[in-house]
Amino acid sequence: MDMQTAKVKGKFFTVVRDGAPVVHITGKYLTRRMAEAAAKCWVAFHVSREPKRIAFERENCDRCGGAGTRTEGGWKFNDQGRCFKCKGSGRALTNEGYRAAQAYQKMRAERLNTTWGELADGDGFKYDGEYFIKGQHPTLFLRHESKVQRHDGAATRQMWKEIAARYKGATLEY
Structure with missing residues (x-):
């Protein structure tokens, strides 16, 4: 991957190429360093095997039985009966x-x-x-x-x- 940074109207952006074709152009940033960091981040997540x-x-929550909420008695009401252990997701660590x-x-x-x-x-x-x-x-x-x-x-x-x-x-x- 080849990266080239340019400045247009006071803003920096980086063009990422794979050989001749352009594969990504970053947004516009105030500094060259941020434009280059955005391009490196894009390459890391879209090209490399990172x-x-x-x-x-996680497993099904044993407090709420995987439902995430409970409306019957035994619990104090909180966020419409949301389970404290799984935070309403039904899955706990x-x-x-x-x-x-x-x-x-x-x-x-x-x-x-x-x-x-x-x-x-x-x-x-x-x-x-x-x-x-x-x-x-x-x-x-x-x-x-x-x-x-x-x-x-x-x-x-x-x-x-x-x-x-x-x-x-x-x-x-x-």
């Missing part, structure tokens, strides 16, 4: 799935947690449950020491592989 996600082993999920959360926190001041302009990050790009969100103001989680697709996929190799309750989906 996992798309990690799944943790097995013990192995729970251990793998906890290990993944711990590993992700250790490797990707950082502060706002340590990020470079154009770096992707997660703050308060939402994804942002440093320097491209005009209404987001954070202190230098504010805790954020770096968004790094390659590092995340590597963690998925390590967790799936180490724990029985985790599998990779391609």
Whole structure:
């Protein structure tokens, strides 16, 4: 795959080619680095044999019997009778799935947690449950020491592989 980044009217975009034909054109970004990152992400998920996600082993919820809700007595009413254990999905983590999920959360926190001041302009990050790009969100103001989680697709996929190799309750989906 060949990638070429160009600037038009102050915005950057990257063209991905497979030989001569164009296979993908990214959206327009404020920085060259973000346009190139978007192209690399597209290649990683659409061309290469990289996992798309990690799944943790689940089984039918033993609290609600797989229904996800319960209207008869015995439960306090919450969100229209939604099961607390499976959060209404009817499927809950097995013990192995729970251990793998906890290990993944711990590993992700250790490797990707950082502060706002340590990020470079154009770096992707997660703050308060939402994804942002440093320097491209005009209404987001954070202190230098504010805790954020770096968004790094390659590092995340590597963690998925390590967790799936180490724990029985985790599998990779391609």
